[in-house]
Amino acid sequence: MQAAETAVQPAAQEMKITRKTFDECMFPCYNPLPCVLDHGKGSYLFDTDGKRYVDFTAGIAVNSLGHCNAGVAKVIARQSKTLMHCSNIFANKYTLTLARELQQKTPFERFFFVNSGAEANECALKLARHTAFMEFGPDKNEIISFHDAFHGRTFFSVTVGGHEEYSDGFGPKPGAVTHLPFNDLAAFKEKISDKTCAVILEPVQGEGGIVPADPEFLKEVRALCNEHHALLIFDEVQTGNSRCGTLYAFEGYGVVPDILTTAKGLGGGFPLGAVMTSAAIAAHFGPGTHGSTFGGNPLACAVATYVLHRISKPSFLTKVNETSAFFFAEFNRLKDKYGIFKEIRGKGLLIGAVLSDDYAGKAGEIQRLLATKGLFVLTAGASVLRFAPALNIKRKAAREGFAIMEAALADYVKEHVKA
Numbered sequence: 001m002q003a004a005e006t007a008v009q010p011a012a013q014e015m016k017i018t019r020k021t022f023d024e025c026m027f028p029c030y031n032p033l034p035c036v037l038d039h040g041k042g043s044y045l046f047d048t049d050g051k052r053y054v055d056f057t058a059g060i061a062v063n064s065l066g067h068c069n070a071g072v073a074k075v076i077a078r079q080s081k082t083l084m085h086c087s088n089i090f091a092n093k094y095t096l097t098l099a100r101e102l103q104q105k106t107p108f109e110r111f112f113f114v115n116s117g118a119e120a121n122e123c124a125l126k127l128a129r130h131t132a133f134m135e136f137g138p139d140k141n142e143i144i145s146f147h148d149a150f151h152g153r154t155f156f157s158v159t160v161g162g163h164e165e166y167s168d169g170f171g172p173k174p175g176a177v178t179h180l181p182f183n184d185l186a187a188f189k190e191k192i193s194d195k196t197c198a199v200i201l202e203p204v205q206g207e208g209g210i211v212p213a214d215p216e217f218l219k220e221v222r223a224l225c226n227e228h229h230a231l232l233i234f235d236e237v238q239t240g241n242s243r244c245g246t247l248y249a250f251e252g253y254g255v256v257p258d259i260l261t262t263a264k265g266l267g268g269g270f271p272l273g274a275v276m277t278s279a280a281i282a283a284h285f286g287p288g289t290h291g292s293t294f295g296g297n298p299l300a301c302a303v304a305t306y307v308l309h310r311i312s313k314p315s316f317l318t319k320v321n322e323t324s325a326f327f328f329a330e331f332n333r334l335k336d337k338y339g340i341f342k343e344i345r346g347k348g349l350l351i352g353a354v355l356s357d358d359y360a361g362k363a364g365e366i367q368r369l370l371a372t373k374g375l376f377v378l379t380a381g382a383s384v385l386r387f388a389p390a391l392n393i394k395r396k397a398a399r400e401g402f403a404i405m406e407a408a409l410a411d412y413v414k415e416h417v418k419a
């Protein structure tokens, strides 16, 4: 073991890994920033040159407890020596513990575990279609979703998502999917019918620009779904797991969906997704209707049980909301001082800063600029900067991030005025 490790290490170190290696080895599906990351700690990341960055991205709302959280690392180490994977032909104590915890912490009764957000939505959409098929027959199959929604990249979930450019060019698409403008009650009222089997939405659209649903819109959608026996699916892949200041964002709206999907932050950096629903709806699936080899493996579930335990504590949520207030106050201060943002929106620690018209389309440019200055941020479309820091980001790291941002934006605005 020792010998094998020492044999592997020097060879890996001799290999020159640079950003160029990406272009030489990887599918060109991404265009990563110029740096190559080496390691992370809390809300800091370090590249292979030893440069340190403040991280306001948390792996796109994934590393709920920051990078390499000591508790998470301990659970992974322990579970890796206990039981990592056994497949779903066996029940195991770690998966069932997570399901029981979720049952106690949410209004849902049955759980299906997967490895990603797209898989969670794939399962939820299949479940909704199958439920309608069994209860009402094959004609009740229409799925309503919304423009700019994002539900993942499997062919079904990406087709249901609201960006046609992501689903075009791959041949025939899954049918009976209708896209409507988000938060437009009149359009929704006109379209929903007894043919509708499911309505899927994000309580706060994430990739679409951090657009919160109007509370009135959600309440009416819920009422109309009931009237037409359509299942309401909330995609909480990004908004869930305390990201929006409540364990799941629906709690903040007081509107309970029939099916909830989540992933991203649930495993604190370890891949895990979940589909949650009632016992009655879950009963439409039986042995063989759906499955996953890796979904709900003991390692992922043990980690998520730990993460869930931490992030659902009332004292933790209080802190998230305090940190959120700090972030909103800082962003509003920058907005008033530099005029580069026209709106700060979002919930909890899922925050969007909408660029003023003068800076429209510049989100990517500003993201790259901030990275060179030592701060990582996200974008959501071409004109919105998106922030999703670790839920437990320390005030010191947050202040450091804002200091970098302010200095960079002050210069950027000056340059822009000159140009």
Ligand SMILES: *Cc1c(COP(=O)(O)O)cnc(C)c1O
Pocket (backbone or CB within 6 Å): 115, 116, 117, 118, 119, 121, 150, 151, 152, 153, 202, 206, 207, 235, 236, 237, 238, 239, 263, 264
């Ligand atoms: C990220 C995201 C997904 C897709 O999750 P993957 O793990 O990348 O498959 C789906 N829905 C929403 C709302 C997301 O933010």
